[in-house]
Amino acid sequence: MYQEIILDHYRTPHGAGLREPFDAESFQINPTCGDEITLRVRLDGDTVADVSYETLGCSISQASASVLTDLVVGKSTQDCLTVLRAFQEMAQGRGQVEPNEDVLGDGVAFAGVARYPARVKCALLGWMAFKDALVKSEGGS
Amino acid sequence: MDVTKIRADFPILSRTVRDGKPLVYLDSGATSQRPRQVLDAERAFLEQHNAAVHRGAHQLAEEATDAYESARARIAAFVGVRPDEVVFTKNATEGVNLVAYAFSNATTFGGDASRFALGPGDEIVITELEHHANLVPWQELCRRTGAALRWYSVTDDGRVDLDSIALTERTKIVAFAHQSNVLGTVLPIAELVARARAVGALTLLDACQSVPHMPVHFGDLGVDFAVFSGHKMLGPSGVGVLYGRSELLAAMPPFLTGGSMIEMVRMEGTTYAPPPQKFEAGVPMTSQAVGLGAAVDYLTDIGMDALHEHELELTERALEGLAAVPGVRIIGPTTLESRGGAVAFVVDGIHAHDVGQVLDDHGVAVRVGHHCAWPLHRRFGIAATVRASFHVYSTPDEVDALVDGVRAAREFFGVASGDGSRGTRRGG
Numbered sequence: 001m002y003q004e005i006i007l008d009h010y011r012t013p014h015g016a017g018l019r020e021p022f023d024a025e026s027f028q029i030n031p032t033c034g035d036e037i038t039l040r041v042r043l044d045g046d047t048v049a050d051v052s053y054e055t056l057g058c059s060i061s062q063a064s065a066s067v068l069t070d071l072v073v074g075k076s077t078q079d080c081l082t083v084l085r086a087f088q089e090m091a092q093g094r095g096q097v098e099p100n101e102d103v104l105g106d107g108v109a110f111a112g113v114a115r116y117p118a119r120v121k122c123a124l125l126g127w128m129a130f131k132d133a134l135v136k137s138e139g140g141s
Numbered sequence: 142m143d144v145t146k147i148r149a150d151f152p153i154l155s156r157t158v159r160d161g162k163p164l165v166y167l168d169s170g171a172t173s174q175r176p177r178q179v180l181d182a183e184r185a186f187l188e189q190h191n192a193a194v195h196r197g198a199h200q201l202a203e204e205a206t207d208a209y210e211s212a213r214a215r216i217a218a219f220v221g222v223r224p225d226e227v228v229f230t231k232n233a234t235e236g237v238n239l240v241a242y243a244f245s246n247a248t249t250f251g252g253d254a255s256r257f258a259l260g261p262g263d264e265i266v267i268t269e270l271e272h273h274a275n276l277v278p279w280q281e282l283c284r285r286t287g288a289a290l291r292w293y294s295v296t297d298d299g300r301v302d303l304d305s306i307a308l309t310e311r312t313k314i315v316a317f318a319h320q321s322n323v324l325g326t327v328l329p330i331a332e333l334v335a336r337a338r339a340v341g342a343l344t345l346l347d348a349c350q351s352v353p354h355m356p357v358h359f360g361d362l363g364v365d366f367a368v369f370s371g372h373k374m375l376g377p378s379g380v381g382v383l384y385g386r387s388e389l390l391a392a393m394p395p396f397l398t399g400g401s402m403i404e405m406v407r408m409e410g411t412t413y414a415p416p417p418q419k420f421e422a423g424v425p426m427t428s429q430a431v432g433l434g435a436a437v438d439y440l441t442d443i444g445m446d447a448l449h450e451h452e453l454e455l456t457e458r459a460l461e462g463l464a465a466v467p468g469v470r471i472i473g474p475t476t477l478e479s480r481g482g483a484v485a486f487v488v489d490g491i492h493a494h495d496v497g498q499v500l501d502d503h504g505v506a507v508r509v510g511h512h513c514a515w516p517l518h519r520r521f522g523i524a525a526t527v528r529a530s531f532h533v534y535s536t537p538d539e540v541d542a543l544v545d546g547v548r549a550a551r552e553f554f555g556v557a558s559g560d561g562s563r564g565t566r567r568g569g
Contacts, residue, residue, distance in 0.1 A: 011555075033509065033510040033511065034524045057492065058492035119498070122494065
């Protein structure tokens with residue numbers, strides 16, 4: 001499960017920290033373990049200009065948030081949702097879903113997490129925060 | 142105590158996990174494993190005697206009722222109370238809710254029940270180390286009645302600070318764990334009961350982590366109510382116990398209502414059966430109660446003193462073994478004084494989930510997270526801990542496997558080299 005890519009992102013997270021300005025913020029919590037993430041999204045028109053975040057969580061949840069920033073910043077919101085869906089399908093696929101590296105990039109490293117149902121929520125925590133923030137930002141504009 | 146012989150009674154302990162690793166089950170605080178004697182008792186009941194209890198006059202109905210009531214009597218004796226003071230519930234959580242809802246029903250029930258009624262200005266007192274099961278039902282009772290929830294705080298070494306608040310004549314209920322499910326701390330029950338009695342408050346003991354692991358006599362402890370779960374004491378899930386002093390159970394309004402719990406039903410209104418039936422609406426869990434009776438017999442044969450001694454030896458080994466690993470911090474008492482066998486810890490630089498994952502890869506099953514005691518974790522400024530917990534079948538070798546696994550986790554996450562900067566962080 002602990003692919004080297006995951007450990008790299010965990011040790012050196014991309015885009016970590018909370019930044020201003022932002023269009024929407026989401027706070028998500030994993031009730032089974034108490035892990036938290038606060039994630040902010042800044043849009044430039046229809047493009048995700050920045051994602052910043054603060055996490056309190058395990059290596060999987062931290063690395064996942066780091067990979068997320070790599071995958072979504074600079075993309076249109078529609079493309080982001082495509083990536084999000086692909087990531088979610090893989091994570092919830094119990095190891096049966098073949099991930100598409102063209103869409104998911106480093107995110108394919110999380111395919112192994114899908115075989116550990118208890119950890120799927122860890123991998124998805126940041127993505128759920130991103131989805132929530134995106135909805136909020138579009139609702140507010 | 143012959144642990145090798147005991148382990149042979151537990152079929153699950155001989156299985157392997159994660160590609161052939163022997164199972165090292167150190168999560169008995171969450172749920173214990175069940176010996177063949179318990180499984181056989183359930184099966185024998187279902188194959189030979191199954192019927193709805195306290196109904197019907199056919200032979201099976203008689204046998205099923207006898208088996209159910211015999212289990213109640215043995216369980217009652219096990220914790221030093223009378224059979225009619227033992228109410229079967231789904232689990233301990235339901236037991237606490239039963240008391241909380243009976244008390245809020247008291248407001249409108251009329252008659253003698255009004256003595257249990259709560260309102261604005263009244264207080265319910267708990268402790269900061271409670272499992273959510275002995276916390277949330279009281280928050281909700283306060284919300285329904287306008288009473289206020291207060292709590293004894295917890296000290297840095299994981300003890301309840303009895304001087305942190307003073308009870309008042311408006312304190313109606315004091316509810317507390319016998320042993321913390323996280324820290325292993327055994328609370329000063331005699332003192333808590335004495336203070337509650339001094340102001341006329343009722344007491345409720347969460348005995349989920351004590352009854353399965355040490356001799357417990359509710360009568361001697363002097364508590365008014367107590368709850369525990371079958372599945373943590375080698376018994377089935379789906380059955381728990383609420384103990385209540387008979388005088389209190391007789392005066393309390395019911396919680397769930399329906400069949401079985403009635404005395405006389407007319408379209409205009411109903412009167413209720415005496416306890417414990419008053420609190421057992423509907424056809425109860427029966428094979429589970431029979432199984433719990435068998436679990437109590439099994440524990441009695443082993444001897445609760447011997448079992449407790451065994452667990453303390455394992456706890457000491459775990460405390461010493463973990464203390465020798467750099468970067469490991471025990472959350473809770475670090476000595477055996479007033480302590481039982483739950484050992485919670487954090488590893489500097491590695492989130493509890495990640496420690497648990499490496500342990501799992503070694504076949505070691507522990508609990509990670511907040512263990513349904515989130516405020517307690519917040520009190521210690523941590524999101525999650527790793528918890529090892531033991532039972533009669535746990536061995537010193539398994540404790541050593543835990544310690545080895547923690548060392549392996551430190552190696553894997555690269556904190557063993559003294560670089561502590563790679564761990565759990567807030568922000569970046």
